[in-house]
Amino acid sequence: xxxxxxxxxxxxxxxxxxxxxxxxxxxxxxxxxxxxxxxxxxxxxxxxxxxxxxxxxxxxxxxxxxxxxxxxxxxxxxxxxxxxxxxxxxxxxxxxxxxxxxxxxxxxxxxxxxxxxxxxxxxxxxxxxxxxxxxxxxxxxxxxxxxxxxxxxxxxxxxxxxxxxxxx
Amino acid sequence: xxxxxxxxxxxxxxxxxxxxxxxxxxxxxxxxxxxxxxxxxxxxxxxxxxxxxxxxxxxxxxxxxxxxxxxxxxxxxxxxxxxxxxxxxxxxxxxxxxxxxxxxxxxxxxxxxxxxxxxxxxxxxxxxxxxxxxxxxxxxxxxxxxxxxxxxxxxxxxxxxxxxxxxx
Amino acid sequence: xxxxxxxxxxxxxxxxxxxxxxxxxxxxxxxxxxxxxxxxxxxxxxxxxxxxxxxxxxxxxxxxxxxxxxxxxxxxxxxxxxxxxxxxxxxxxxxxxxxxxxxxxxxxxxxxxxxxxxxxxxxxxxxxxxxxxxxxxxxxxxxxxxxxxxxxxxxxxxxxxxxxxxxx
Numbered sequence: 358x359x360x361x362x363x364x365x366x367x368x369x370x371x372x373x374x375x376x377x378x379x380x381x382x383x384x385x386x387x388x389x390x391x392x393x394x395x396x397x398x399x400x401x402x403x404x405x406x407x408x409x410x411x412x413x414x415x416x417x418x419x420x421x422x423x424x425x426x427x428x429x430x431x432x433x434x435x436x437x438x439x440x441x442x443x444x445x446x447x448x449x450x451x452x453x454x455x456x457x458x459x460x461x462x463x464x465x466x467x468x469x470x471x472x473x474x475x476x477x478x479x480x481x482x483x484x485x486x487x488x489x490x491x492x493x494x495x496x497x498x499x500x501x502x503x504x505x506x507x508x509x510x511x512x513x514x515x516x517x518x519x520x521x522x523x524x525x
Numbered sequence: 526x527x528x529x530x531x532x533x534x535x536x537x538x539x540x541x542x543x544x545x546x547x548x549x550x551x552x553x554x555x556x557x558x559x560x561x562x563x564x565x566x567x568x569x570x571x572x573x574x575x576x577x578x579x580x581x582x583x584x585x586x587x588x589x590x591x592x593x594x595x596x597x598x599x600x601x602x603x604x605x606x607x608x609x610x611x612x613x614x615x616x617x618x619x620x621x622x623x624x625x626x627x628x629x630x631x632x633x634x635x636x637x638x639x640x641x642x643x644x645x646x647x648x649x650x651x652x653x654x655x656x657x658x659x660x661x662x663x664x665x666x667x668x669x670x671x672x673x674x675x676x677x678x679x680x681x682x683x684x685x686x687x688x689x690x691x692x693x
Numbered sequence: 694x695x696x697x698x699x700x701x702x703x704x705x706x707x708x709x710x711x712x713x714x715x716x717x718x719x720x721x722x723x724x725x726x727x728x729x730x731x732x733x734x735x736x737x738x739x740x741x742x743x744x745x746x747x748x749x750x751x752x753x754x755x756x757x758x759x760x761x762x763x764x765x766x767x768x769x770x771x772x773x774x775x776x777x778x779x780x781x782x783x784x785x786x787x788x789x790x791x792x793x794x795x796x797x798x799x800x801x802x803x804x805x806x807x808x809x810x811x812x813x814x815x816x817x818x819x820x821x822x823x824x825x826x827x828x829x830x831x832x833x834x835x836x837x838x839x840x841x842x843x844x845x846x847x848x849x850x851x852x853x854x855x856x857x858x859x860x861x
Contacts, residue, residue: 360697361528364704368532371708372539374715379542381718382549389620393631393685396653396675402687443677445651447633450618450786452725463729465783467805469635469651471676478648480814483781483805485732507732508807509779517729519738529696536700540707547710550717557788561799561853564821564843570855611845613819615801618786637803637819639844646816 380455383497384462384490392446400431407499408491416505416513443471443478451488454520458492459500463517466504483507485516548623551665552630552658560614568599575667576659584673584681611639611646619656622688628665630656631685634672651675653684716791719833720798720826728782736767743835744827752841752849779807779814787824790856794828795836799853802840819843821852 358366387406394403404424407413413421413430421427430436451464468482489501505513526534555574562571572592575581581589581598589595598604615637619630636650657669673681694702723742730739740760743749749757749766757763766772783805787798804818825837841849 361532364697364701365532367708368536368539368704371704371711372535374711375539375542375546378546378711378714378718381722382546385618386549386620389618389632390687392617392633393620393653394687397682397684397686399686440682441677441679443651443675445633445635445675447617447635447651449728449783450721450725452722452729464725465728465781467781467783469648471651471674473676478651480648480805480816483779483783483807483814485729506807507779507781508809509777511777514733514776516733518733518735519726519730529700533700536704536707540703543707543710543714546714550714553786554717554788557786557800558855560785560801561788561821562855565850565852565854567854608843608850609845609847611819611843613801613803613843615785615803615819637816639819639842641844646819648816 377455380460380492380497381453384453384455384460385450387490387497387499388448388451388462388464388488392448395431395436395446396440396444398431398437398440400428403431404428407502408493411499412501413499414503414505416503439470443473445469445478448486451486460488460490460492460497461520462486462488462490463519464488465507485513487516545623548628548660548665549621552621552623552628553618555658555665555667556616556619556630556632556656560616563599563604563614564608564612566599566605566608568596571599572596575670576661579667580669581667582671582673584671607638611641613637613646616654619654626660627668628656628658628660629688630654630658631687632656633675653681655684713791716796716828716833717789720789720791720796721786723826723833723835724784724787724798724800724824728784731767731772731782732776732780734767734773734776736764739767740764743838744829747835748837749835750839750841752839775806779809781805781814784822787822796824796826796828796833797856798822798824798826799855800824801843821849823852 404427410423447467449465451462453462464486466484466486469478470481472479484504484506487503490497491500572595578591615635617633619632621630632654634652634654637646638649640647652672652674655671658665659668740763746759783803785801787800789798800822802820802822805814806817808815820840820842823839826833827836
């Protein structure tokens with residue numbers, strides 16, 4: 358192999374490594390936008406984190422399909438009441454496994470609310486979250502998110518098991 | 526274009542991508558140092574995360590300007606009382622938008638305190654945080670941070686809206 | 694220096710920078726797996742995050758040495774009772790300092806539990822965490838983790854001070 362071919366091969370390997378890192382960081386940043394979007398009441402910004410037909414299940418009550426459903430949730434009475442009374446939707450950095458143009462992840466979401474009477478916040482929900490992301494021409498987007506309370510329900514905590522273990 | 530010029534162009538593109546990733550990771554790591562600094566009472570370490578004349582507003586009470594103000598806050602009676610009674614200042618990974626040598630971000634901060642009588646912690650504050658960082662010869666530093674409780678105040682939750690939306 | 698030697702030198706510098714970023718991201722992802730592993734009751738998955746003889750001190754009660762101890766803790770009565778009643782072990786992204794094949798870090802862990810009677814969660818613990826990681830042929834692993842409640846104990850909050858300050 359010529360000197361330049363060798364160097365080109367080195368650069369190719371490096372480029373693949375950079376792409377893998379960029380995937381991780383972009384997905385972290387995608388997830389980091391959810392809380393700020395919904396807690397500022399930005400329904401379209403929240404919806405835009407999903408693919409056009411992406412899904413979001415907030416077990417057991419909310420089953421959203423497509424961006425319009427997500428924007429409608431943010432604009433809806435329940436969510437508006439939450440944020441006007443004071444609320445933070447706090448997501449943790451997920452464990453991310455990228456496989457080509459798909460990726461899956463596991464993480465937590467906290468829902469913490471202001472209690473004006475008590476002068477303190479209270480933790481309404483700590484949830485298991487599973488994510489499926491897809492690479493689109495506009496970057497990574499959420500294809501599927503499931504959020505289920507860690508209230509002792511076996512199926513909810515099983516969501517946090519590694520994909521290889523549960524066969525997902 | 527010669528073979529080597531072509532490869533050099535490829536490397537230049539890759540280098541720009543790596544710089545963008547490094548910006549993201551460095552800013553994440555800058556933010557990750559705030560909590561440990563203040564909760565260990567390390568006033569100078571906390572102050573060093575800011576630029577020399579950086580600002581930190583903890584709405585509505587605290588208006589800090591420059592590193593000395595920040596170090597003074599950490600060494601002050603109020604903060605010392607917090608940490609000797611048991612307290613964690615927990616910041617989330619921000620959504621980061623880099624624009625050259627400037628960057629802005631949005632995230633959350635939790636202030637959780639030990640209640641020795643009850644034998645449990647309580648959530649004193651969940652706050653919206655907006656950040657402005659600048660690239661300095663020593664690396665990224667905080668130029669401006671605003672922290673405001675998500676207690677239902679409209680202006681506070683509006684801080685979490687994306688910059689393009691609110692025109693910031 | 695010939696053109697190709699110059700370009701090779703540029704690529705070498707870039708490769709070192711990518712390696713440094715990869716270390717940061719891999720360690721973030723290592724830490725992101727702890728909570729999901731223990732909250733899904735996956736003892737072996739949790740243990741595999743450590744080196745074979747890695748240690749985990751949950752001050753003051755639990756002193757684990759080696760993977761078997763960690764897996765045994767996850768399978769043990771205490772932890773099983775936590776997760777079947779509803780619990781989230783939430784870790785923050787650490788501040789990470791890499792030094793060759795070793796790295797150290799500082800961060801927080803939250804232990805938040807479901808109270809079925811009250812219909813809300815409560816914060817059982819906010820802890821300082823110090824980490825030591827090592828690079829192994831299989832990637833970064835935890836060599837040492839110490840977890841100690843931020844309940845006002847001076848030694849616990851000192852864990853969060855920067856290594857250079859405390860001489861660690």
